[in-house]
Structures are given as C-alpha cells and as structure tokens.
Amino acid sequence: MIRLKPVASLVLSAALAAILTTPSRAEDKPIKALLVTGGCCHDYEQQKDIIKQGVEARANVRIDILYVKDGSTQPKLPIYGNPEYAKGYAVVIHDECAADIKDPALIQDVLRPHQDGIPGVNLHCAMHCYRFGDFGKPVPAGSPNSHWYEYLGLHSSGHGAQKPIAIKFLDKENWITKDMADWTTIDEELYNNVEVAVDTTRLATGSQGSDAKTPVVAWYHLYGEKKTRVFSTTLGHNNETVSDPRYLDLVTRGLLWAVNRPDALKK
Numbered sequence: 001m002i003r004l005k006p007v008a009s010l011v012l013s014a015a016l017a018a019i020l021t022t023p024s025r026a027e028d029k030p031i032k033a034l035l036v037t038g039g040c041c042h043d044y045e046q047q048k049d050i051i052k053q054g055v056e057a058r059a060n061v062r063i064d065i066l067y068v069k070d071g072s073t074q075p076k077l078p079i080y081g082n083p084e085y086a087k088g089y090a091v092v093i094h095d096e097c098a099a100d101i102k103d104p105a106l107i108q109d110v111l112r113p114h115q116d117g118i119p120g121v122n123l124h125c126a127m128h129c130y131r132f133g134d135f136g137k138p139v140p141a142g143s144p145n146s147h148w149y150e151y152l153g154l155h156s157s158g159h160g161a162q163k164p165i166a167i168k169f170l171d172k173e174n175w176i177t178k179d180m181a182d183w184t185t186i187d188e189e190l191y192n193n194v195e196v197a198v199d200t201t202r203l204a205t206g207s208q209g210s211d212a213k214t215p216v217v218a219w220y221h222l223y224g225e226k227k228t229r230v231f232s233t234t235l236g237h238n239n240e241t242v243s244d245p246r247y248l249d250l251v252t253r254g255l256l257w258a259v260n261r262p263d264a265l266k267k
Helices: 007-021 044-058 104-115 124-128 144-152 245-258
Strands: 031-039 061-068 091-097 120-123 163-169 183-188 201-207 216-223 228-233
Touching: 031 044, 031 245, 044 061, 044 091, 044 245, 061 245, 091 104, 091 124, 091 245, 104 144, 104 228, 120 124, 120 245, 124 228, 144 228, 216 245, 228 245
Parallel strands: 031 061, 031 091, 091 120, 120 228
Antiparallel strands: 163 183, 163 201, 201 216, 216 228
C-alpha cells in the first residue's frame, strides 16, 4: 500500500527547501567600510570608535578600522606603498592627519583605489593631507601637487582659531541633508577654501561670529574617469563634535550617498 504525504507536510518541506537554497539579497549584507585613521593633532584613539559605533548604529554598515597610534604629521599608515589596501571594501573613510606625507608615489598609492572606482569619505584633517609645494595658493590642474585636491573636489590650506561654527545647509532637499536643521558647533576649526572645483556640489557652509567668510564645510563630487563618488566634510576636530548626533547623521548619509545605498539607512 502506498502512503501519501499529508499536504501540509509537503508545503512545509517545500518552504524549508526554499529557505535553505535561496541566497541572501545583496542589500541585506552590511556595507563593508574601511576607516583609515591616525596622525597629528587629534584624538583619533577615541574618535575612531565614536565614528564606527555612530555610523553602524545608523546604517547597515560594518566598519573595519585601520589605526596607527602615531601622532606625527607622517604617520606610518600601512596604506602607503600598498595601492591594494582597499580591496574587498565598498568605501574608504579617510580620517587621517598626514600633512607631511609629500612623496608623489605614496600619494598615488592612497588615490589608486578611488581612481579604480572605490568611493571615498573624507573627514576634517583628511583635507590637509598629502600636500606639498605652495599649497596656500590655487594649484594648476594636473600638476603633481594637485592630485589630492582633485580627488577631494576642494582645496583647503588651513584654519583660524577655534570658535563656534554656525552651519548653514544650502540644499535641504538633497538626500544627504534632507530635513537637517542648521546648527552651531562648540569651539571648532573652520577650514578655509582656497579653491572649490566647478563640479563640486556644495551642501553646507560655515561661519564664525562676525567674520564675513562662509567657506564650504560639506560637499560631494565625482572624481576621475570612473566618476567615483566622494563625500567630504571639514567638520570634526573635537570629540564633542564628532559624537554629536547631527554630525554622525551627516557622515552616515554622506557615506550612503557615496556607495549609492540610501536603502541601508536604518529606520
């Protein structure tokens, strides 16, 4: 006598088989990000963890940290001499302060992943890295000391005394800054603008007291032949600012724009 399986058992077996054989969707996997940090003048030992925890709490992102405890302007980051340092990552967050790394070959190693299409996020002192020559003035496009600024989409050379920065968002309909309210930081460093690339999209400006200057403090642009997405902000010197929920919201949204994954923002 042939025994027939109950219909319910057949349905359950089919459903279980489907679960076991269906691959997970790519959008369900965390975005792999590499945070490169270390160098002069900042509390990177604390800030690396603030950034990692803050971004991961806001989005489906997993951040691996590449940190060297080296407070010099020439930190011995293992990305130097290693143009493959970003292999396997969807985005690189540059939060290093390496003002005196001047070797064009080492700078090229840092840029290679972004030239190859890996998006970049750049925070605060990353804007003052990898510079040489007369960087206080605009540099000609294509010149040896222009490459890092061409990647950033903005050339900054310095800052004044720490004072509160009044941040004004320019386009509150842009996905990165949508619904973000203007705010004023604690005493912070306001980076100057020597030159802003013509293809740079300005997201926010900053001002300090009665000073009429309002440099761009957050922006994005498309870099190189691959049109690599690059988001940057000059904000974030002190731990109190880096841990401010408004700052972490801005960085998280900038990162998700860079990888074109707005769906990864946690509700």
